Amino acid sequence: MTRRGRALSPEAYDTACDLAGASLLRRIPAAATLLQIVEEKLWSEFVTAVYIAADSNNAVRYVGSADRSGLAxxxxxxxxxxxxxxATRWIRLMVVPLIPDTEVTLVRRVEGRVGAVLQPLDTMRLPAIRARRPAGFSTPR
Structure with missing residues (x-):
């Protein structure tokens, strides 16, 4: 039995941006090719982001995040x-740029939220989407 991935659509992108909440830098609703990103450095202005990769059928293959510093x-x-x-199956990608100083734990949570909704075919594990409970906090039974 094979899993069907969700399509990388304008609605899916809007949902991903909404899931970023106050950490969203701005919306970049245009998809880019892998070649544009790697060769032309199309997203070089973004150091913190969640990215979404789709294949030739427009199925979401991967959701990942980056939190870079310096020149990266x-x-x-x-x-x-x-x-x-x-990235052999990646054809087009979209970026959800986040505010550069977003804490890495929040970047990973946004990645987890986006991945939970878009259900990428090739992502083996996603970061936890829930914040940790404070020490000493217990759930009533």
Missing amino acids: SVDDRIQEHVRAGR
Whole structure:
């Protein structure tokens, strides 16, 4: 039995941006090709983001995140996927840029939320989407 991925649509992108909440830098509703990102450094201005990759059938294959500093950007994180051979089915990508100083735990939570909704076919595990409970906090029985 094979799983069917959700389509990378304008509605899916809007949902991903909504899930970023106050951490969203701005919406970039246009998809980009893998070549544009890797060769042209199309997303080099973004250092913190969640990215969504789709295949030739427009099925969401992967949801990931990047939290870079210095001269590195989201483009560099995607290039790592290419070098490792994990991006072979990726045709178009969309980015949900986050405010650069967003805490890494929140970046991962946004990635988890987006992945839980879009259900990417190739993502093996997603970050937890719930915040940890404070020490000493217990659930009533």
